[in-house]
Amino acid sequence: MGRLCQGALRRPEQVLDYVGRYTHRVAISNNRLIDIEDNAVRFRWKDYRHGNRQKVMTVAADEFIRRFMLHVLPEGFHRIRYYGFLGNRYRAQKLAHCRDLLGMPVPEPSDSRPAKDYRDRYEDLTSHSLRQCPACRQGQMIIIEIFDGATGPPPYWDTS
Incomplete structure (x- = not known):
């Protein structure tokens, strides 16, 4: 967290409140919609090129929706990126330092048993086996090949 907020964040609740405001936001908040x-949408926006001045823009409804949808991630993607104290390289050391600063105890070590295979979890939840042949119900399915994901040029996103 930047220098501006170091003094204000003294308790874990304050840290959570501060970070929580920025991790799960939508592309445009309701208070910016005028x-x-x-068939037109008027909203406020910040012009960073001209001294961070607030300006008003009017666009056709379909153009507004198109621009909004550019901020919606495809299924399976996650919006939160881990950097700073949650970055992979020094995560353990930085989290330990955060715990020291916040006066928090070291957490108990997690259970070290190997996680269940996804096929076992699926069978526990649905009572259907992914290992059993769906045609004869006697043979056992085995993986003989794993295909890489589709390759090709990335999609072109027109953001104008």
């Missing part, structure tokens, strides 16, 4: 009428 009005929607005649």
